[in-house]
Amino acid sequence: MNHTNEPESPSVTSDMQTDYVVGQDNIKGQFGPIGFDIHNRVFVVSALASAIFIVLTLLFPERAESVFQSIVAFSTGTLDWYFMILVDFFILFCLALVVLPYGSVRLGGADARPDHSYLSWFAMLFTAGIGIGLLFFGVLEPVYHANVSLPLGITSPFGADGALNPAAIDDASAMGLAGTYLHWGIHGWAVYIVMALALGLFTYNKGLPFSIRSAFFPILGERVWGWWGHVIDILAVFSTLFGLATSLGLGAQQANAGMNFVFGLEVSILTQVIVIILVTAVALVSVWRGLEGGLKKLSEINMILAVLFFFFVLFAGPTLLALTGFWSGLTTYVTDFIPLSAPFGRDDDAYRQSWTIFYWAWWISWAPFVGMFIARVSRGRTVREFILCVLLVPSLFIFIWMGVFGSTALEQLYADPAASLVKEYVIDNYRPELSLFGMLNELPLTGLMSTLGIVLALIFFVTSSDSGSLVIDTITAGGKIDAPRPQRMFWAVIEGLIAIVLLIGGGLTALQAGVTATAIPFSIVMLLMCYSIIKALNGELRLIRK
Numbered sequence: 001m002n003h004t005n006e007p008e009s010p011s012v013t014s015d016m017q018t019d020y021v022v023g024q025d026n027i028k029g030q031f032g033p034i035g036f037d038i039h040n041r042v043f044v045v046s047a048l049a050s051a052i053f054i055v056l057t058l059l060f061p062e063r064a065e066s067v068f069q070s071i072v073a074f075s076t077g078t079l080d081w082y083f084m085i086l087v088d089f090f091i092l093f094c095l096a097l098v099v100l101p102y103g104s105v106r107l108g109g110a111d112a113r114p115d116h117s118y119l120s121w122f123a124m125l126f127t128a129g130i131g132i133g134l135l136f137f138g139v140l141e142p143v144y145h146a147n148v149s150l151p152l153g154i155t156s157p158f159g160a161d162g163a164l165n166p167a168a169i170d171d172a173s174a175m176g177l178a179g180t181y182l183h184w185g186i187h188g189w190a191v192y193i194v195m196a197l198a199l200g201l202f203t204y205n206k207g208l209p210f211s212i213r214s215a216f217f218p219i220l221g222e223r224v225w226g227w228w229g230h231v232i233d234i235l236a237v238f239s240t241l242f243g244l245a246t247s248l249g250l251g252a253q254q255a256n257a258g259m260n261f262v263f264g265l266e267v268s269i270l271t272q273v274i275v276i277i278l279v280t281a282v283a284l285v286s287v288w289r290g291l292e293g294g295l296k297k298l299s300e301i302n303m304i305l306a307v308l309f310f311f312f313v314l315f316a317g318p319t320l321l322a323l324t325g326f327w328s329g330l331t332t333y334v335t336d337f338i339p340l341s342a343p344f345g346r347d348d349d350a351y352r353q354s355w356t357i358f359y360w361a362w363w364i365s366w367a368p369f370v371g372m373f374i375a376r377v378s379r380g381r382t383v384r385e386f387i388l389c390v391l392l393v394p395s396l397f398i399f400i401w402m403g404v405f406g407s408t409a410l411e412q413l414y415a416d417p418a419a420s421l422v423k424e425y426v427i428d429n430y431r432p433e434l435s436l437f438g439m440l441n442e443l444p445l446t447g448l449m450s451t452l453g454i455v456l457a458l459i460f461f462v463t464s465s466d467s468g469s470l471v472i473d474t475i476t477a478g479g480k481i482d483a484p485r486p487q488r489m490f491w492a493v494i495e496g497l498i499a500i501v502l503l504i505g506g507g508l509t510a511l512q513a514g515v516t517a518t519a520i521p522f523s524i525v526m527l528l529m530c531y532s533i534i535k536a537l538n539g540e541l542r543l544i545r546k
Contacts, residue, residue: 018208018217018222018225020208020209020222020225022209022210022211022478022479022480023037023477023478023479023480024478025039025040025041025225025478026038026039026040026477026478026480027039027040036483036484036486036487037477037480037483037484037487038476038477038478038483038487039230039233039476039477039478041227041230042230042233042234042237042475042476042478043476043477045230045234046234046237046238046472046476047476047490047494049234049238050238050241050494050497050498053498053501054494054497054498054501057501057502057504057505058501058504061504061505061506064501064505064506064510065505065506065509065510067513068502068505068506068509068510068512068513068514069506069509069513071513071516071517072509072512072513072516075357075361075513075516075517075519075520076353076354076357076358076516077353079357079520080343080352080353080356080357081343081344082523083356083357083360083361083519083523084341084342084343084352084356084357084360085343086360086523086527087187087188087190087191087360087363088187088341088343089527090187090190090191090193090194090526090530091186091187091190091341093190093194093530094190094193094194094387094391095387097197097383097384097387097533097537098383098384098387098388101541102383102534102537102540102541103382103383103384103387104382104383104384104544105201105205105382105383105537105540105541105544106380106381106382106383107197107200107201107204107205107378107379107380107381107382107383107386108200108204108205108379108380109204109205110543110544112204112379112380113380114378114379114380114381115377115379115380116377121377121378121381121389122389122393123303124373124377125374125377125389125390125393125394132247132248132250132251132254132457132460132461132464133184133247133250134306134398134401134402135254135436135453135456135457135460136250136251136253136254136432136433136436136457137180137183137184137402138401138402138405138406138436139405139406139409139422139426139435139436139438139439140426140432140435140436141176141179141180141183141355141402141406142173142176142177142180142329142402142405142406142407142409142410143176143406143409143410143413143422143426143427143435144176144426144427144432145175145176145177145179145180145351145355146172146173146175146176146177146410147172147176147413147426147427148350148426148427149179149348149350149351149354149355150172150175150348150350150351151175151176151178151179151182151340151348151351151352152175152336152339152340152346152348152351153347153348154168154171154172154175155168155171155172156168156172157169157172157414158417158427164414164417166414169414170328173325173328173329173407173410173414174325174328174329174331174332175332175336176329176406176410177325177326177328177329177330177332177333177402177403177406177407178329178330178332178333178336178340179340179351179355180329180402180406181329181330181333181395181398181399181402181403182333182337182340182341182356183355183356183359184359184395184398184399184402185333185395185398185399186391186392186395187341187360187363188359188360188363189390189391189394189395190391191360191363191364191367191526192363192366192367192370192371192374192390193374193386193387193390193391194367194371194526194529194530194533195212195367195368195370195371195372195374195375195526195529196370196371196372196373196374196375196378196386196390197375197383197386197387197533198212198215198371198529198532198533198536199212199214199215199371199372199375200375200378200379200386201215201533201536201537201540202214202215202217202532202536203375204379205536205540206536206539209478209479210372210375210474210479211229211233211474211475211478211479212232212233212236212368212475212525213225213228213229213230213232213233214479215529215532215533216228216229216232216528216529216532217532218531218532218535218536219528219531219532232525233475233476235518235521235522235525236368236475236522236525237472237475237476238518239364239365239366239367239368239518239519239522240365240366240368240369240468240471240472240475241472241494241495241498241518242365242498242514242515242517242518243362243365243366243369243515243518244366244369244464244465244468244495244499245495245498245499245502245511245514246362246365246499246502246511246512246514246515247460247461247464248276248461248464248465248495248496248499249272249276249499249502249503249511250433250511251279251457251458251460251461251464252272252273252275252276252279252461252499252503253272253433253503254433254436254454254457255272255275255279255454255457255458255461256268256271256272256275256433257431257433257434257437258436258437258450258451258453258454258457259271259454260434261434261437261441261450262437262447262450262451262454269503269504272503273500273503273504275458276496276499276500276503277496277500279458279461279462279465279496280465280492280493280495280496282458282462283461283462283465283466283469283492283496284489284492284493286298286462286463286466287466287469287485287488287489287492288485288489298459298462298463298466299463301459302456302459302460302463305452305455305456305459306456308452309449309452309453309456310401310404312443312445312449313404313405313408313439313440313443314404316443316444316445317404317408317411317443318407318408318411321407321408321411322403322404322407322408322411323403323404323407324407325403325404325406325407325410325411326399326400326403326404326407327403329399329403329406329407330399330403333399357516358512358515358516360519361512361515361516361519361520362515362519364519364522364523364526365515365518365519365522367522367526368471368475368522369467369468369471372471372474373467373471374390378390383537405436405439408439408443409422409435409438409439412439412442420438420442421434421437421438421439421441421442422435422438422439424438425437425438426438436453437450437453440453465492465495465496466492468491468492468495469488469489469491469492469495470488472491472495473487473488473491476491498514502514
């Protein structure tokens with residue numbers, strides 16, 4: 001994917017005209033040896049607010065932790081219905097676009113053709129769907145949901161006395177996987193589609209800058225280039241920053257846990273901070289080397305290692321049981337899709353509030369980041385094929401990955417609960433960052449594959465930081481994607497610092513708070529985007545019918 005060229009002009013006459021030029025409000029200059037090209041308001045407000053957040057959290061960590069806990073409690077306990085209805089609406093919105101005449105509209109205009117083959121496009125969607133979360137949650141969620149959080153009130157195979165009830169194993173395992181698929185399947189990708197579709201339509205079809213504010217031109221008109229637009233872009237910056245910081249924080253926790261498991265290195269906040277500093281330094285080198293020499297090479301290495309890692313687990317573990325478990329979880333996900341998605345009439349608070357709401361907020365916070373990525377590689381696709389492919393292709397890959405990892409761990413757990421490290425790390429002494437290594441402990445080549453797991457987590461860390469800083473830099477440079485590299489390096493440092501202060505200010509709770517706090521206002525932005533998308537598609541249909 002070419003990140004260095006501006007998106008191509010639309011191939012049809014746009015029904016939305018503006019005199020705005022990308023970068024016209026930017027400040028350009030030289031600060032010593034460092035050149036800069038920044039949007040004078042979006043960059044300054046975003047950078048100052050980030051710095052203030054970092055300083056206050058470091059100065060008052062206990063107060064910060066209390067605030068973070070309050071944010072999580074409010075978001076998951078009071079707004080749970082809102083997030084669930086919102087993401088359900090995004091799915092219905094996407095499906096409506098598929099079946100209505102809007103589905104025939106082509107991103108880039110009627111004469112546009114895809115820039116990438118299906119194989120290349122699917123590979124890039126595959127890349128977008130891979131992240132630290134697959135390693136951190138691939139074992140943790142299926143085991144936890146099947147035995148502890150109990151979605152839809154299923155019966156845990158472990159009774160109140162801790163004894164295993166074999167009759168409950170199959171149903172619990174299937175629902176544990178189905179509950180995991182809910183969090184990683186089409187709900188989340190529908191969130192990404194709304195963002196990516198808005199960016200694609202207003203950039204490729206309407207000729208507007210490749211910027212989130214452009215999607216609000218039908219609502220705000222020329223005012224979108226003023227403070228209304230600045231606020232939208234600033235919200236997108238913070239949403240992306242805290243979404244990335246959550247992933248980086250989880251990656252540091254898992255890498256530290258793996259180092260403890262394999263090498264005996266102490267598990268501590270200090271160690272995790274050192275991991276973040278060292279990996280951010282590597283990310284800075286990747287940023288400096290540019291797309292071809294840095295991010296692209298790391299992404300290719302990461303994809304190869306991830307595929308090898310997956311096939312090792314599949315064939316070294318109980319292969320047939322793993323594939324059977326994947327299928328059983330998938331059929332349960334389909335049959336219980338509506339009950340799992342429903343916001344009301346449920347008593348599974350441990351699952352719905354502690355897990356599902358966090359995920360919906362996390363997907364929303366990642367929407368600017370991944371949405372921009374998807375929009376950049378999808379020019380030439382019709383709305384119909386775009387939605388169907390983005391909903392289904394990455395979801396299916398994730399289902400297979402988590403189905404195999406989760407089924408392998410569940411089989412180990414139920415075969416010998418007393419000796420299972422998975423049971424110890426997930427059920428008895430909740431240490432989520434060790435769940436993957438607990439599963440690997442019962443497979444051959446434990447040390448080698450655990451080390452590979454650590455390497456994968458670290459490379460995911462680097463590629464997330466590198467590509468995330470590119471997106472944030474694009475937003476804070478007024479839509480420019482060829483701004484000076486030191487600006488992207490600045491945002492890579494900020495991402496690392498925010499991940500550090502969130503860990504210091506409360507660990508996982510603080511990471512969850514950062515995501516939900518930014519997702520609340522940005523969710524409103526995304527709802528308004530749906531209206532803009534309909535306005536844009538109506539205009540496209542009128543142009544087609546002329």
